[in-house]
Amino acid sequence: MSSDNPTNCLNMSWRRIVVKVGTSTLTAGGQRLDPPRMVDLVRQLHELRQRGAQVVLVTSGAQQAGREKLGFPETVKSIPFKQMLAAVGQGRLMHLWEQYFDLYGIVTAQVLLTRQDIEDRHRYLNLRDTFAGLLERDIVPVVNENDAVATEEIRVGENDSLSAMVANLIEADLLVLLSDIDGLYTANPRVDADATLIPRVEAIDGSVLLFARGNGTAMGSGGMHTKLVAADMAVHAGTSVVIANGGRENILLDIAAQRAVCTLFPAPISATEGRKRWLLAQKQVAGQVEIDRGAAEALLSKGRSLLPVGIVRAQGKFERGAIVAVIDELGQTIARGLANYASQDLLRVLGQRSENIAELLGYDYGPEFIHRDNLVLL
Numbered sequence: 238m239s240s241d242n243p244t245n246c247l248n249m250s251w252r253r254i255v256v257k258v259g260t261s262t263l264t265a266g267g268q269r270l271d272p273p274r275m276v277d278l279v280r281q282l283h284e285l286r287q288r289g290a291q292v293v294l295v296t297s298g299a300q301q302a303g304r305e306k307l308g309f310p311e312t313v314k315s316i317p318f319k320q321m322l323a324a325v326g327q328g329r330l331m332h333l334w335e336q337y338f339d340l341y342g343i344v345t346a347q348v349l350l351t352r353q354d355i356e357d358r359h360r361y362l363n364l365r366d367t368f369a370g371l372l373e374r375d376i377v378p379v380v381n382e383n384d385a386v387a388t389e390e391i392r393v394g395e396n397d398s399l400s401a402m403v404a405n406l407i408e409a410d411l412l413v414l415l416s417d418i419d420g421l422y423t424a425n426p427r428v429d430a431d432a433t434l435i436p437r438v439e440a441i442d443g444s445v446l447l448f449a450r451g452n453g454t455a456m457g458s459g460g461m462h463t464k465l466v467a468a469d470m471a472v473h474a475g476t477s478v479v480i481a482n483g484g485r486e487n488i489l490l491d492i493a494a495q496r497a498v499c500t501l502f503p504a505p506i507s508a509t510e511g512r513k514r515w516l517l518a519q520k521q522v523a524g525q526v527e528i529d530r531g532a533a534e535a536l537l538s539k540g541r542s543l544l545p546v547g548i549v550r551a552q553g554k555f556e557r558g559a560i561v562a563v564i565d566e567l568g569q570t571i572a573r574g575l576a577n578y579a580s581q582d583l584l585r586v587l588g589q590r591s592e593n594i595a596e597l598l599g600y601d602y603g604p605e606f607i608h609r610d611n612l613v614l615l
């Protein structure tokens with residue numbers, strides 16, 4: 238490989254990778270889902286897992302699978318029609334993925350999302366827990382938009398953005414957007430012979446967005462512009478992004494081996510740092526909790542989570558998922574984080590040991606009031 242190898246800065250410590258596959262990749266440019274193409278992607282995902290990475294697959298193709306199943310009905314440009322197609326096709330799409338992952342003994346889980354599921358704080362925390370639970374058990378989450386129920390107001394509309402949201406949610410190190418094009422070009426390579434591939438983009442500014450004009454794919458919902466918007470969202474949250482051609486042999490392995498033809502958008506900060514910044518950028522806190530000296534010590538010098546047992550008092554009315562301030566005995570704000578329990582629940586469990594939560598509330602969302610991953614020290 239040449240020294241200006243496009244992805245030289247790829248970092249082998251990538252441990253959590255979201256791979257988004259567009260419809261045109263899944264159909265290999267045709268009209269039908271292409272099983273060899275899908276199996277081949279699964280083989281590569283398996284290989285990445287063998288090397289220690291956790292992977293999440295965001296897959297399009299439900300609507301196309303629906304079209305295929307229904308014998309390619311005449312296209313109607315309406316949302317109910319698309320919802321109908323997706324409802325027919327999602328089962329088939331998932332069935333195929335499940336079968337192919339099964340060849341490698343990998344268990345999959347279907348996760349269907351809308352914008353609302355990610356933006357609503359309460360659901361957001363539930364989703365984080367769901368992904369954490371799946372990844373802990375070595376299961377591959379297979380994600381798509383829940384098109385059958387996603388009305389205009391609550392839908393994301395395309396999977397580039399959805400995959401960036403998922404990457405953010407699980408603090409992925411890398412998001413790979415697989416399309417039918419090698420990456421970002423200086424112009425549309427399908428019409429402009431002088432177009433050249435840009436191997437690395439440090440910042441997605443106006444001049445970069447200009448490159449994406451008229452640069453889309455025929456079948457999926459996202460063109461290059463939506464990819465850049467998604468990439469921008471991801472890099473700001475600390476996830477590096479690669480746009481690459483899903484039709485190239487061994488593309489995922491080549492990305493990992495730093496020899497892929499692609500465009501890389503390196504994140505200037507880590508995903509953990511991105512999450513901390515996000516927490517700090519939230520202006521409003523919904524309430525505050527005062528903690529005892531032992532808990533303050535555990536937070537500040539041991540990097541622990543905040544448990545109900547260390548909480549002395551709670552103020553404010555807040556929901557699960559709200560941002561709360563953590564105050565020490567002297568009244569100083571020492572941290573900020575996402576509450577795992579609503580204020581009315583916290584009032585019943587504060588000062589109590591975590592193993593009693595389920596009995597006191599009738600359910601539990603885990604032993605922490607604020608998990609250390611959702612906590613930023615000030």
Ligand code: GLU
Nearest residue numbers: 297298299300395396458
């Ligand atoms: N969710 C859509 C589907 O599965 C695809 C959206 C997209 O193309 O980005 O058909």
